[in-house]
Amino acid sequence: MKSVGIVFGGKSPEHEISIISAETIVTNLDRNAFTPALFPIDRKGRLFSGSGGFEFLKSGKMLDISKVAFDELRKMDVIFPVLHGPFGEDGTIQGLLETMGIPYVGCGVESSALNMHKGLFRDVFSAKGIAQPQYRYFLENEGDKALAEIGETLPLPVFVKPCRGGSSIGISRVETLNELKNAVETAFQYDDAVIVEEGIDITEELEVAVMGKPGELIVAGPGKLIAGDTFYSYDDKYVNNQTRFQIPAEDLSAEIVSRIRELAVAAFTVTNCFGLARVDFLFNRKTGRLVLNEINTMPGFTAISMYPKLMMTTGMSFSELVSRLLELAFQRSR
Ligand SMILES: Nc1ncnc2c1ncn2[C@@H]1O[C@H](COP(=O)(O)OP(=O)(O)OP(=O)(O)O)[C@@H](O)[C@H]1O
Ligand SMILES: [Mg+2]
Structure with missing residues (x-):
């Protein structure tokens, strides 16, 4: 029997989805092979542990919950970081788990961080010849120069996005150059890097x-x-x-x-x-x-989410999917 630490919630706007994803994973965990332990992260980023984890994040009830989570985390055989978006899907929790030497489900530090950053991954994909929208990303201090270049090079409409966002927060679809500056300012409220993409x-x-x-x-x-x-x-x-x-x-x-x-x-x-x-x-x-x-x-993992529903079209059950992901975590850590 292996212990599985389910880490969920977190500081990102996808906090609620993460809770539902985690509950679905726990419900479907093969109890003949795995025992779950809950590690909720609240909206301030504080890590807890305890069997009351779902109740705690949903309604703030402190029953069966404690804050000594790091010691508890270290006792786990494997961790499933069910965190979507910034502070979880971006290499941060993966780095912590690497440092602690605990096997975990999913992508490692660099691929998580890279795929979170819409500017950096586009550079990698364009170097590898994978078709993408035209794009330009920049930091706040390059803003005016970048805006002028974008006006000359990118066809309208364009999409303006914070580089490391999620859930479409801070994203605008811009149809005229007049709207571009505002859209860029909005995106900079969420990140210090912004990408403008050709609207496909x-x-x-x-x-x-x-x-x-x-x-x-x-x-x-x-x-x-x-x-x-x-x-x-x-x-x-x-x-x-x-x-x-x-x-x-x-x-x-x-x-x-x-x-x-x-x-x-x-x-x-x-x-x-x-x-x-x-x-x-x-x-x-x-x-x-x-x-x-x-x-x-770390795509959405609720019962109606695209990722698990697609995987189930191959004939595997939700439980099998979770078991296989856990098995992969052990294989990588070897
Ligand atoms: N270049 C583009 N051309 C056309 N539509 C786009 C483009 N970029 C984004 N969109 C639209 O905007 C949506 C959100 O964009 P994107 O997926 O980049 O944001 P996100 O916040 O990272 O989303 P997620 O929560 O899935 O990570 C897309 O699902 C699509 O509908
Ligand atoms: Mg998206």
Whole structure:
């Protein structure tokens, strides 16, 4: 029997989703092989431990909860860091676990950090010839020069994003150059690096689930989503409920499916991912243009999330998926 530390919650805007992801993982954990222990992180970033972890984050009840989490963490055989977005999906918790010498599920420090940074990963993907939107990223002190260049080089509309965001927070779709400065200022409220990307004219977004280790990858999907808003915005993700999903996508040619799967594997591999990642694409079925949007190294893991639902189309159950991810964590740490 192995002990599994489930770390969840955290400082990112995806705190709530993380709680639901973690609960789903615990519910589906194979109890013949694994015993879970809960490690909630509150919104201030404080780490706790105790069986009351879900209640604690949801309603603040301090029953069966304590703050001596580091000692408890060290006792675990393996950790599943179920954290989405900044302070969790970005290499920070991975670095802590490496330092403590505890095996953990998912991508390592550098691939987590790289895939969190929309400017840096685009540089890597363009060096490797993977199709993307045109882009330019910059720091605040380069702002005016960058804005002038963007006006001359990037076709409108453009997307303006904080480089290390999530949940579409701070992202704007800009249709005229007049709006650009404001959008950039908004994005700088969330990060000290901002990226401006060519807005791709898309008919749908396609997402591929990848699991495994180099040379032994299982690829599922793509699944499809069509945003209800002008893009897949924060409201569209969490408020409006207008997004249309199709998991897996049913109306793609075999040629597109195999091309997109190959691209997903290439993107996973060149950024040194391990264990799992969801690779997201922007697609226009009329023109056939397919570009990489981003990689999520700890994708949503609720019962209705794209990643587990795609993996289940390969015939594995949710429990098996979790067991395999834990097994991969042990394999890497050897
Ligand atoms: N270059 C682009 N062209 C067209 N649409 C885009 C572009 N970039 C982003 N979008 C739209 O904006 C949405 C959010 O962008 P993106 O995925 O980069 O943000 P995010 O905040 O990192 O999201 P996540 O929470 O998935 O990590 C996309 O799902 C897509 O709908
Ligand atoms: Mg996204």
